[in-house]
Amino acid sequence: MLNIEKTFDQITAMGPVHLKIFTYIMQMLRDKYDVSMIDFDIEKSIFFYGIDSLKIIEIHSALEARLNCKIPTEAFFQANTFKGMIDDIVKSISNDGNLGIETSHYSLETEIQEALDYLLRDRPQRDEGYQTELTHTTLLTGASGFVGTFFLKELLENTDLKIFCLVRAADEAAGLERIRKTERKYNAHLPQGWEDRVQIVIGDMSKKRLGLTDEVYQEYAKTIDSVYHVAAVDNFYLPYNIIKKTNVVGTVEVADFALEGKIKPFYHVSSCAVSLLEQCSDPPTIIGLVNGYAQTKYVTEQIILRIAEKGLPWSSFRLGYLYTLGISDVDLDPNVSFKKLLQLVAKAYDKVEDDFFIEADAFENFLMAIPEIGCVPDLDANFDLMPVEYGAKAIIKTSLLPMSELKSCYTFYNPCPLDWSDIVNYFKQSNKRIEKVPLNTFVDKYAEYVRHTDDNSIKLLKSVVSSQLDQQLNTMFRQIDTDMVKEDIHWCPPCEKQFTHAYVDFVLND
Structure with missing residues (x-):
């Protein structure tokens, strides 16, 4: 019996609504995305067949229009199999369904505590004390992204640091080209000859040890003096469990690097969305801007702040909605x-x-x-509307203050x-x-x-x-009550x- 025949037998046994939903989605997969039905296996994830998050958005919208009803986003992402996804969709639209669509399935406090237990484990090989000044080198994540490129610009113009940029790319040349492309796209105006002070580190922050070999990881952990963590997935559609790998696991791995070898000052870019979670229940009710992205930024900011409470030189910086002046x-x-x-x-x-x-x-x-x-x-x-140029200037200049003057949490919004x-x-x-x-x-x-x-x-x-x-x-x-860097406030109309x-x-x- 072919997989498709087994599939129809299984779906039919689940009920007529399941079969209806399955038929609609399979038609879209076949007609729009060229997915073959012959060997289709409902015990595999829909992502196995090349369906990414943007295609899920299209399927989601088309299915809502076909059924003339709303379907919660989480129904498409919670299950690990196509069969489970169909079942979640049916539960979410049925009157007696019990899919937990209004409340997150994740206790944020549990997520925070698990990360802290991992980060604060015993490290017998760690050097005593921590880096007290920015002297020679720093690690920057997100340098090939919109916000990170402007951080790179400010570090180049306001410090003499050698900057190690963690980039996902085939090789160093490709990593440099990713940064150049973003610079041109947003008129970032990196200083001439910037490549001489930038070292591309080919890696992936969502992987253990940033995807580096043990030898390379330990060498960087001993020689790099500080960390600026900017990289994140900024997506209001995807649920927590989908972007957790990059935003939460990635931050934890970068933070782990900051604690390895010697304790390094850690500067973390957070989000205005965090304030929405501060008074929420746990798990939070998911509605509007209280979404997967907001949850990831709340979890990561809490991790940073709770480690800072232990006396470590770590700071988190909340930013609002950013645009670029391009000048x-x-x-x-x-x-x-x-x-x-x-x-x-x-x-x-x-x-x-x-x-x-x-x-x-x-x-x-x-x-x-x-x-x-x-x-x-x-x-x-x-609504906050602030140039990324000002946000980058404010954070970099604040991070260069003597450590005795630094706070653990800053908010940089447009004062008006x-x-x-x-x-x-x-x-x-x-x-x-x-x-x-x-x-x-x-x-x-x-x-x-x-x-x-x-x-x-x-x-x-x-x-x-x-x-x-x-x-x-x-x-x-x-x-x-926003913080402010007065000498650069003219960059913020x-x-x-x-x-x-x-x-x-x-x-x-x-």
Whole structure:
């Protein structure tokens, strides 16, 4: 008997709804993704057949449209087999289903404690004491990513350090090219000759010992003086168990490196999303911005802070929503006018090569959906909007303070956050056909729009746009006592009405 015949026998035995869901998904796998049904095995994961997370988004959206109902994201990711996934989907849409879709299956405190037990184990070969100053070398993760490239720039310009960049690549040349490509894409303006001070380390932070041989790992552990951990998967759609490997396991492995050989100062980039978990139940209720990404950042920040409480020179830095100005430091001075700033930014973006088109991110995609839907939510909320240039400058300069002056936790947001009412005013002034509606009405209209769009970037936000959006934004950004690096604050334009209108106009039209 062929696998497909066995499969139909097993699915049919599970019930008519299971067979219906199975048939719909198999049609999509066959017609859109060229998955052969002949040897299909439901005891294997759907990922075994080349279906990645973006394709899951497409399947998720198409299945919701076909069934005319909402299906929780976790139903597609919890099970280890295709058969289990079908069962989870059926449970999630049945009236008497018992799939735990509202509450995470992970106790965050348990995750934190397990990581701490691992990191604080006895290390008989470790040197006594810890590095007291940044002297010669540092390890940087995420250098080939959006945020990490700007950290690399600041380290190159503000220190004399030899910088070891952990990169996933075939070889050192490919690793350098990944950084160059990101630099060009975001106009990062790395200093000339930067390659002379950068050593590519081919590895993977989600693997034991960063994927390095024992000999290489121990050599780096003894010679590298500090660690800047920037790398993370920034995805609001995927559940905790999917991005845990990179965001949590990866952070634990990088932290383990910081404790090996000699204790190294550890500078960890956290997220505004952490504040949403501070007052949540454990396990937390999953809704809106309380998602898998937020859980991973909460867990990792707690790991860093609890180790810092033991007297180690470790700090965590919360950042809000980041965008790039794309301008170099020689073009900007503290007294530049807002109009001049806009001209400089426009000029910088004109120089971006077509091959390196900058994709819109979550907030920009949300803004671009509003004209398509025909309405804008009426929110009483604030939103942080800060240049990555300022975030990188603030963290690097703070990390260079004497260790006796460093705190264990910092928050760097825009001191003047965006007021959502300015967004509403922009749309009302620029397009009279766009209606201002209550948040719940917008959520329903957005869900309907997502079901019929082919834009995956819009689909990625489907779980973020919830009835608690205004409350969650204000928990993160309203009346927050932000830290500040005053000598660089001119890199952070205040989100006043003029700025907000210019920003939205740029997003929608350029």
